[in-house]
Amino acid sequence: MIVLFWILIFLGTFFFMEFMAWFTHKYIMHGFLWSLHKDHHKKDHDSWFERNDAFFIFYAVVSIVLFLLWQYDIFWPGLPIGVGIFAYGVAYFLVHDIFIHQRFKMFRRINNRYARGVRRAHKMHHKNIGKGGGECFGMLVVPFKYFKK
Numbered sequence: 001m002i003v004l005f006w007i008l009i010f011l012g013t014f015f016f017m018e019f020m021a022w023f024t025h026k027y028i029m030h031g032f033l034w035s036l037h038k039d040h041h042k043k044d045h046d047s048w049f050e051r052n053d054a055f056f057i058f059y060a061v062v063s064i065v066l067f068l069l070w071q072y073d074i075f076w077p078g079l080p081i082g083v084g085i086f087a088y089g090v091a092y093f094l095v096h097d098i099f100i101h102q103r104f105k106m107f108r109r110i111n112n113r114y115a116r117g118v119r120r121a122h123k124m125h126h127k128n129i130g131k132g133g134g135e136c137f138g139m140l141v142v143p144f145k146y147f148k149k
Helices: 002-032 034-041 051-071 078-100 113-127
Strands: none
Touching: 002 034, 002 051, 002 078, 034 051, 051 078, 078 113
16 A cells, blocks of 8 residues: 555656746746856856756755655655656656757657647747746646647
C-alpha cells in the first residue's frame, strides 16, 4: 500500500512541478530575479553556461534535501517528492535545454504535433526579450492555440 502512496505522491509532485515552473518563471524569473534569467533571453555572453542555470541548482538542492530527509527517517514522503522533482528536472532539461534550445545537438528531428506546439509556445515566449509583457511561461503544458496549424 505504501508503494501506491509513493507513486501517487511522485506523480502529484511531477505535475505540481509544472505549476511551480510556470509560477517561478512568470513571477520570480521575470520578477525580482530577472538579473539571473535575462541572459537566457539576451545572449550577452559566450559561455555555454547561463546565470539562468542557477534555478536548476536551486531545485536540485531541494530534491537532494528531500532525499536526505527520507534517508535519515525524518520525512518519509521525501523520497517520492524528491524523485518527482528530479524527474521533472530531467524532463525540463530534455525538453527546454536540449530539444528547444539545442544546448546539445540532439532531438533535432522530432516533429510531432506536441513537439511543434511546445516549440511554438516557447518561441512566442522568447519573442519578448525584456522582463515584462511576455507570454506562455509553462513548459510541458502550453495553451491549446499553439497546437493548431
